[in-house]
Amino acid sequence: MSEMFAGGTARLLVGNDGEEPLELTVEPWADIHRIPPKQTCVVVTHSPTGDGSWSGTLRGDEPFQVDHRPDSVTVWANGECFHLSDREGNAIDAADWHCPARNPAT
Template sequence: MARVVDETVARLPIHNHGSELLEVVLEPYGRDYHLRSDETLIVHTAGTTRESEPFGVDFHPDFIQVHFNGAVGWVTGPDGNELDCGHQRP
């Protein structure tokens, strides 16, 4: 089992500057969220197991994949309200 090195909450804001719908996939859960043009979501994690590396981000042609390196991960809107898996899925 990995040792928790940081109990603080890390945040990763993601903003869609494009004109098309942007899919964000949260791993290892496989949860998907979709951002319309000019929208933002925030990925959170706590209990980081890798010092100074709370997130890994992979860019794919059709989506962004965010891996959280903490004990838990969740996604909110800019207002702080948690978003459900499938948020704005077409």
């Protein structure tokens, strides 16, 4: 997946080293996915501003906040959209919450 986006793009690897599926919730969309054991997915979000800055959650200018529990992880993505991929960039979820592809020259 080699799409270009204006502003900033942030990627967060979320791995499951356990023996059971790990629940991944991406907020504020309340989108729930399961990461199989010994697998990793990448949460990708794009800055809502042209200069690539982030609104932040607990701290300013942070693209992600992560909350972890024994059987689940919640990722707060501070971009205007998100999508999931594997480490090679292959889409995991076809519904990308309408992340806009933009001309790299803009």
